[in-house]
Amino acid sequence: xxxxxxxxxxxxxxxxxxxxxxxxxxxxxxxxxxxxGWNVEHIKDxxxxxKDPWEFxxxxxxxxxxxxxxxxxxxxxxxxxxxxxxxxxxxxxxxxEVKRFDWYRxxxxxxxxxxxxxxxxxxxxxxxEGNAKEGVAIDxxxxxxxxxxxxxxxxxxxxxxxxxxxxxxxxxxDFMPPMEMNVVEKHIAARLKKQYNNNRHMIIGRVANITQPxxxxxxxxxxxxxxxxxxxxxxFSSNSATLPAAAKTGNLxxxxxxxxxxxxxxxxTKKATGVEIIDAETNQTYTYHAKVIFVCASAFNSTWVLMxxxxxxxxxxxxxxxxxxxxxxxxxxxxxxxSGRVEGFDDKYYYGSRPNGIYIPRFxxxxxxxxxxxxxxxxxxxxxxxxxxxxxxxxNIGGEFKDALSEPGDWSIGITAFGEILPHHDNxxxxxxxxxxxxxxxxxxxxxxxxxxxxKMRKDMxxxxxxxxxxxxxxxxxxxxxxxxxxxxxxEMGTARMGHDPKTSVLNKHNQVWDAxxxxxxxxxxxxxxxxxxxxxxxxxxxxxxxxxAISELKKQNL
Numbered sequence: 001x002x003x004x005x006x007x008x009x010x011x012x013x014x015x016x017x018x019x020x021x022x023x024x025x026x027x028x029x030x031x032x033x034x035x036x037g038w039n040v041e042h043i044k045d046x047x048x049x050x051k052d053p054w055e056f057x058x059x060x061x062x063x064x065x066x067x068x069x070x071x072x073x074x075x076x077x078x079x080x081x082x083x084x085x086x087x088x089x090x091x092x093x094x095x096x097e098v099k100r101f102d103w104y105r106x107x108x109x110x111x112x113x114x115x116x117x118x119x120x121x122x123x124x125x126x127x128x129e130g131n132a133k134e135g136v137a138i139d140x141x142x143x144x145x146x147x148x149x150x151x152x153x154x155x156x157x158x159x160x161x162x163x164x165x166x167x168x169x170x171x172x173x174d175f176m177p178p179m180e181m182n183v184v185e186k187h188i189a190a191r192l193k194k195q196y197n198n199n200r201h202m203i204i205g206r207v208a209n210i211t212q213p214x215x216x217x218x219x220x221x222x223x224x225x226x227x228x229x230x231x232x233x234x235x236f237s238s239n240s241a242t243l244p245a246a247a248k249t250g251n252l253x254x255x256x257x258x259x260x261x262x263x264x265x266x267x268x269t270k271k272a273t274g275v276e277i278i279d280a281e282t283n284q285t286y287t288y289h290a291k292v293i294f295v296c297a298s299a300f301n302s303t304w305v306l307m308x309x310x311x312x313x314x315x316x317x318x319x320x321x322x323x324x325x326x327x328x329x330x331x332x333x334x335x336x337x338x339s340g341r342v343e344g345f346d347d348k349y350y351y352g353s354r355p356n357g358i359y360i361p362r363f364x365x366x367x368x369x370x371x372x373x374x375x376x377x378x379x380x381x382x383x384x385x386x387x388x389x390x391x392x393x394x395x396n397i398g399g400e401f402k403d404a405l406s407e408p409g410d411w412s413i414g415i416t417a418f419g420e421i422l423p424h425h426d427n428x429x430x431x432x433x434x435x436x437x438x439x440x441x442x443x444x445x446x447x448x449x450x451x452x453x454x455x456k457m458r459k460d461m462x463x464x465x466x467x468x469x470x471x472x473x474x475x476x477x478x479x480x481x482x483x484x485x486x487x488x489x490x491x492e493m494g495t496a497r498m499g500h501d502p503k504t505s506v507l508n509k510h511n512q513v514w515d516a517x518x519x520x521x522x523x524x525x526x527x528x529x530x531x532x533x534x535x536x537x538x539x540x541x542x543x544x545x546x547x548x549x550a551i552s553e554l555k556k557q558n559l
Contacts, residue, residue, distance in 0.1 A: 006032045006253070009275055009290040011260045011305060014111025016523035016539045017296035018238030018246075019154070023547035024294070025251035032253040032288060033243075034277060036297075037107030039256040040086075040114065042239040046229030048082050056081055075102050076488060078115075083228050086115050092438040101446035102487035103300070109256055111298065112490070113237040115227040118208040118355070119380065120160045121533035122151050122171040126366065131529050134374055137328060137423040138499045140528045141509035144171070150541035157245075158236040158540060159214045161356075162206030170361040170533070176211045178204045179220075182350040184342050184383035184411050185358050191472035192360075200363050200468065205380065207356040208236035208537075215241065222352030235355070257281045259439060263293060263318055263519060265310035271518045271559070272318075278439050292518045292550050292559055296543070299492040299524035300429055304444055306496060306506075306513070306521075307431050319496060319506040319513045319521075326430055328423035328497055329448045330530040332489035336458060336481035338465035339414035340474030342383065349385065349408060357382035360415065360468070362532045364460065373456040374422065378532050379465065381415035413474055417461035420532045422453050423494055427486075448486040458484075491535055496525035511546040518559040520546045 007029035010020045017033060024031045053059050060082045062074065070090050073079040078087060088105040095103060106112040125144045132139040148171070155174040163178040181189065181204050189202035209220040210233075217233030217240060226235050233240035246252040257280040264274045264287065274289035295302045303326055307317035314320045357380055363369060364376030386409030432445040462479040469477045499505025502514035507526055513519040522543040524535060531538075553559045 004287060005289045006030045007290060008032075008292045008294065009034065009288055010294045010296060011275065011302070012111060012295070012297035012523070013109045013238055013243065013254065014106070014296065014298060014523070015113045015116070015238065015536050016543045017111070017294070018113060018242035019540050019543040020294040020296050020522065020547060021246040021252060022242040023544050025246040025249040027547065027551045028251065029292075029551075030251050030253075031246070032255060032290070034258040034260055034275065034288070035109050035111075035254065035256045036259040036280060037109065037111075037256060039254070040109045040229070040239055042233070042244070043229075043231050046231055049223075049225055049228040049231055072102060073104060076104075078104050083115065086227070093443075094435065094437060095443045096432040096435055096445035098445050098447035099449050100485045101448060102485050103446065103492075104487065104490050105298070109243070109254060110237055110239040114229055114239065116536060117534065118226065118235055119359070119534040120155070120158070120162075120206050120208045120537040121359075122173055123147075123531050123533065123538055124169055124171050126169055127529065127531040130375060131423075136374065136529070137425075138497070138501075138504050138528060141498050141500045141505075146509075147538070147541050147545060150545040151537065153544050154537060154540035157215070158208050158241060159210035159217070160206055160208055160537070161211040163204055165201060165203055167201065167361060169363075169366055173206070175206065176214070179207070179209070179211060179354055179356050180204070181358060182383055183348045184345055184413060187345070188342065188383065188413055188469075188472045188474070189358070192468060195471040200360065202358050202360050205356045205359045209234055209355055210236075216244070217241065220355065222354055224353035224355040226355050259441070260297070260305055261308060261441065263295075263305060263309040263516070264289075265313065265318060265516060267313060270516060272516045278441075280439065283439065291554060293520070294543070294547070295519060295521045295525075296523045299495055299527075300444055302521055302523055302525045303429065303495040304431070308442075310515075314515070318519070319515055321515055322503055322505055324425070324497060324504065325506050326495050327425045327428045328494040329427040329429060329486070330421045330423055330491075330493040330527065331486050332418045332491045332530065332532070332534075333421055333450060333454050333458070333484045334416055334418045334489055335484050336462050336479070337379065337381065337414065337416040338462060338469055338477055338479045339412055340469050340477035342411040342413055342474050345411050358415075371457075371460065373453045373460075375420040375453075375457075376532055377417045377419035377457060377461055379415040379417050381413065383411060383413040385409055385411050413469065415465050415469070417465060418489070418532060418534075419454065419457050419461060420530050422451065423497070423529055424451055427494075429495055446486070450484065450486075491524070491530070493524040493527035493530050493535060496521050497528045498526050499528060510549045511542060520550060522546050
């Protein structure tokens with residue numbers, strides 16, 4: 001095989017890129033993974049995972065210097081000294097905000113699979129059929145039956161723990177034994193089910209933390225330090241699962257510090273021939289060639305690569321012939337909900353730091369339920385007892401104060417709503433060719449905002465949370481809404497959507513770019529709508545499905 005020539009190229013090593021690498025190599029293809037960031041070695045590079053809070057200079061918090069250097073990350077919880085190395089250097093990789101957009105990125109081997117929230121849910125036909133039934137955007141080119149076997153494939157390898165509930169809105173999967181709800185969560189769940197005649201449900205989260213040994217990985221130890229990396233491999237990441245599996249085949253090459261600047265396109269064959277990269281450390285340019293290319297750089301960076309490719313053929317880049325490349329940005333809007341106290345369980349407690357909470361699936365616009373907006377939302381949350389650090393105003397000194405702090409405080413329960421954002425053509429990203437990053441490359445400009453449908457939904461998100469908690473027995477219930485800006489959900493979707501027609505979509509039903517069928521995009525960029533549930537399991541399933549199709553087409557010499 002010629003130097004720098006492979007059977008397959010994978011751009012990005014996060015959740016989608018890791019899955020592409022695993023599936024391609026296990027099917028016999030010599031594959032190179034090009035990652036723009038540094039190489040994170042599993043276990044070796046998780047030094048902070050074993051530290052206690054007092055071992056950090058600032059007890060895990062943030063400094064003024066960090067706030068100055070990471071102005072975007074500092075807008076919310078991700079900025080901290082514990083895992084700063086897993087977040088992008090904003091000085092080197094800026095972007096433009098036409099409207100405020102909080103873009104939280106992880107440029108390293110493993111990407112954000114090292115820091116993700118791990119909630120893993122299947123979509124239902126309610127989600128795949130929504131656009132067509134409601135006349136929103138364009139129709140998905142697939143349905144649940146097309147992806148269901150691939151959900152199973154992804155769940156069995158990744159290790160998703162959860163309970164089977166028989167809910168049509170949230171299909172069951174191939175689960176490991178579920179984590180257990182605590183006593184107050186079980187109480188509230190039973191009350192909720194009874195109060196709403198079995199039409200609303202509180203279940204344990206379906207999470208990519210394994211509850212039994214699995215593929216050389218040790219089951220979750222309930223440390224709840226997942227975003228620091230896990231020495232046990234207790235949660236799914238590219239580093240703990242897919243990349244090791246790919247490496248075992250002998251067919252994998254991983255090249256870190258490799259910024260893909262464009263996909264090389266042959267006008268005569270109408271296929272891609274490879275990619276061009278800049279070495280992030282030396283600034284040298286290299287090319288790599290392959291029969292098939294999987295673009296998995298995370299939604300916006302994947303679209304950035306397409307926008308910079310084949311511009312001599314299409315001014316807007318490879319995949320832009322439909323006029324939809326860069327458009328239809330989606331996320332999940334949240335940062336609002338309700339919480340309250342739960343009485344009567346002062347003699348009960350729980351053990352460990354469970355890295356998972358409860359989930360209340362969508363019930364809006366389901367069956368006979370009709371709202372003045374489209375789609376809906378679910379809730380994530382948990383019940384817990386306050387600890388020694390609580391503030392007791394009337395007992396602030398002396399023996400009584402010490403005695404009070406030797407016992408846990410009140411039980412409370414809180415739920416946060418996560419809602420679907422509809423795809424709007426005018427929610428978009430584009431290239432800002434005036435502003436450059438450290439390597440002289442154009443950056444992305446973000447132009448997105450919530451629309452009327454989401455704003456109507458947000459009123460229900462707090463009202464329903466309050467009503468459900470009160471009906472289920474919580475007291476002193478209050479609602480909260482901290483406001484939302486695009487990107488804060490860290491679930492960027494859209495910008496290279498799938499569809500039936502090359503005139504209205506960037507990708508076909510197999511995730512192929514209509515304009516170059518040997519280029520596949522399987523990360524969040526491909527999404528045609530957003531659903532109300534976390535999207536990463538769907539990326540895994542779509543990626544495995546697309547690789548299977550690509551292998552079939554290669555064998556037929558169609559690629």
